[in-house]
Amino acid sequence: MTTPPVMPAPVHTRATTGHFSLTASTIIRAEGTALNVAHYLADSLRPATGFALTVNEAGTPPVGAPPAISLTIGDTALPRPGYRLTITAAHIDLRADDAAHLFTGVQSLRQLLPPAIEACTLQPGPWLIPAMEIRDYPRFSYRGAMLDVARHFFSVADIKRYLDRMALLKLNVLHLHLTDDQGWRLHIDSWPNLTAFGATTAVGGGAGGFYSKADYSEIVDYAANRYITIVPEIDVPGHTNAALAAYPELNTDGTAPAPYTGIEVGFSSLGINSPVTYQFLDDVFREVSELTPGPYLHLGGDESLATSETDYLEFIRRAAQLAAQYGKTLIGWHEMGRSHDLPEGTHGQYWSYVTPREDADKRVASFIDQGGRMIMSPADAIYLDMKYTTGDTLGLEWADGPTTLHDAYHWDPATIVPGIGDEHILGVEAPLWTETIDNLPDLEYMAFPRIIAAAEIAWSPREAHDWAGFIQRLADWAPRLDAAEITYNRVPEVSWPEVSEES
Numbered sequence: 001m002t003t004p005p006v007m008p009a010p011v012h013t014r015a016t017t018g019h020f021s022l023t024a025s026t027i028i029r030a031e032g033t034a035l036n037v038a039h040y041l042a043d044s045l046r047p048a049t050g051f052a053l054t055v056n057e058a059g060t061p062p063v064g065a066p067p068a069i070s071l072t073i074g075d076t077a078l079p080r081p082g083y084r085l086t087i088t089a090a091h092i093d094l095r096a097d098d099a100a101h102l103f104t105g106v107q108s109l110r111q112l113l114p115p116a117i118e119a120c121t122l123q124p125g126p127w128l129i130p131a132m133e134i135r136d137y138p139r140f141s142y143r144g145a146m147l148d149v150a151r152h153f154f155s156v157a158d159i160k161r162y163l164d165r166m167a168l169l170k171l172n173v174l175h176l177h178l179t180d181d182q183g184w185r186l187h188i189d190s191w192p193n194l195t196a197f198g199a200t201t202a203v204g205g206g207a208g209g210f211y212s213k214a215d216y217s218e219i220v221d222y223a224a225n226r227y228i229t230i231v232p233e234i235d236v237p238g239h240t241n242a243a244l245a246a247y248p249e250l251n252t253d254g255t256a257p258a259p260y261t262g263i264e265v266g267f268s269s270l271g272i273n274s275p276v277t278y279q280f281l282d283d284v285f286r287e288v289s290e291l292t293p294g295p296y297l298h299l300g301g302d303e304s305l306a307t308s309e310t311d312y313l314e315f316i317r318r319a320a321q322l323a324a325q326y327g328k329t330l331i332g333w334h335e336m337g338r339s340h341d342l343p344e345g346t347h348g349q350y351w352s353y354v355t356p357r358e359d360a361d362k363r364v365a366s367f368i369d370q371g372g373r374m375i376m377s378p379a380d381a382i383y384l385d386m387k388y389t390t391g392d393t394l395g396l397e398w399a400d401g402p403t404t405l406h407d408a409y410h411w412d413p414a415t416i417v418p419g420i421g422d423e424h425i426l427g428v429e430a431p432l433w434t435e436t437i438d439n440l441p442d443l444e445y446m447a448f449p450r451i452i453a454a455a456e457i458a459w460s461p462r463e464a465h466d467w468a469g470f471i472q473r474l475a476d477w478a479p480r481l482d483a484a485e486i487t488y489n490r491v492p493e494v495s496w497p498e499v500s501e502e503s
Contacts, residue, residue, distance in 0.1 A: 005473045005476040005480075007455065007473065009465075020129045021067070023127070027056055027068040027069070028054065029057070029071065030058055034102055035057075048122065049125065068092070072096075076096060076097050076135075078137050082104075083134075085132075087129055087130065100172065107169075112132075113127055115479035116483050141426065141427060142375060142426045143173065144172070146175035148385075150177055150180035151263070152206065153209035154434075156218055162174070171455055173228065173427070174223060176230060179234050179243065181239055183208045184199050188287050197245065237304055238268055239265065240268045241259070244257055249276050251271055269307040278319075296331055296347075297329075299332045299336065329346070332347075338363060344372075346370060349377055350364055354411050365419075368420065377431055383399055383430075383432075384431065387402040408454065413425050432447055446489075452474065456470065478490075
């Protein structure tokens with residue numbers, strides 16, 4: 001059979017005969033931590049079907065019981081943690097090694113339903129699921145997206161919507177770029193002017209905005225319910241004009257710069273040799289770590305062009321030590337690999353090109369030598385803010401743009417830096433910077449469909465990458481994207497179905 005329209009492509013599928021009919025009498029059976037996933041499944045199916053599906057504790061069903069969907073956590077006998085999905089006319093059995101992979105299996109089940117299942121209003125059905133077997137597991141454990149909320153601010157509701165889109169694609173990390181020259185977006189009790197003053201601007205002179213601690217916790221909890229980890233980034237020592245404008249004492253000369261609303265980079269730096277800088281960092285890292293249950297804290301460290309090499313290395317040594325004391329695994333952009341004094345196990349994030357430039361490969365090797373692994377985000381392939389085509393209003397082109405869907409699909413994380421294979425790679429992340437993006441429809445348009453390519457690279461085995469099959473599945477996905485009201489670019493590489501007049 002052809003690969004079913006499941007994104008990302010599963011490791012193994014086998015078609016059988018018949019179909020399972022989801023009806024109002026279908027029961028979802030689960031127990032223990034699988035119950036959380038069962039309730040998520042029931043809730044996600046209700047808007048389009050109108051079915052208030054019953055979730056029962058797992059057990060031997062009575063004779064004559066209606067067809068059921070069984071969710072089980074236990075050994076799948078797969079080569080690595082994943083899920084097994086078996087669909088027959090009488091029963092659906094989904095088994096996974098843990099709750100997180102059970103959740104990803106639910107996304108595959110959801111994608112096998114008619115596209116109208118994604119609608120938020122009642123649809124007519126019927127709700128038939130083709131009989132088949134799927135054995136599936138991810139290539140990389142870290143499958144991420146990054147959203148820059150510093151250049152332009154996005155509300156809690158916007159973030160939740162993006163998290164829902166990510167969950168459907170089996171992405172499990174959202175990296176929030178919370179601070180930059182244009183705005184500081186997370187309230188810090190010990191340094192309140194960071195948001196009272198430093199959050200009031202955005203690119204182009206917009207109003208800005210910030211997350212209260214309650215807002216941020218709401219995002220973290222919403223993500224956790226979708227088995228997505230939030231990675232907060234406090235970008236230092238550069239990209240700090242918003243902080244410098246809020247607190248003059250963080251500047252080398254004690255003079256605060258004016259707020260910044262442009263898009264240039266590399267001009268700002270914390271006062272590297274000032275004790276107050278490290279008190280500031282200690283307070284920020286402590287408060288952010290207390291709010292963030294996930295294992296990671298991202299320190300940025302990129303494009304620090306206003307900091308001398310000697311000062312940069314001393315700063316990274318001290319800042320990393322401060323951050324590490326709060327029990328987080330640190331992440332930094334690959335420039336941070338210039339330091340050989342990183343806490344053991346610090347991970348790097350590669351943002352250079354598919355063909356490395358400016359010693360990026362040496363920076364990668366430094367992280368590996370210090371016990372870390374890499375998150376691969378080559379800018380000319382996976383930066384979602386790059387223009388699709390020259391002449392587009394949205395996006396930038398600095399990373400050898402434009403970046404087509406074909407570009408986004410035709411690269412491999414393990415072939416970029418010589419000697420850096422799968423065993424050295426934590427995962428893949430698709431960043432979306434927001435210099436030209438200030439609303440959710442534009443954000444989705446820049447992300448889709450390229451983020452689907454990124455998800456497939458992060459999840460599917462290399463041998464499963466098939467361009468012809470991918471664009472056919474993507475065409476088949478168009479009604480699903482439409483039903484979910486996802487704004488997307490109908491790129492020319494895909495033979496999209498015609499849009500109906502009602503659409």
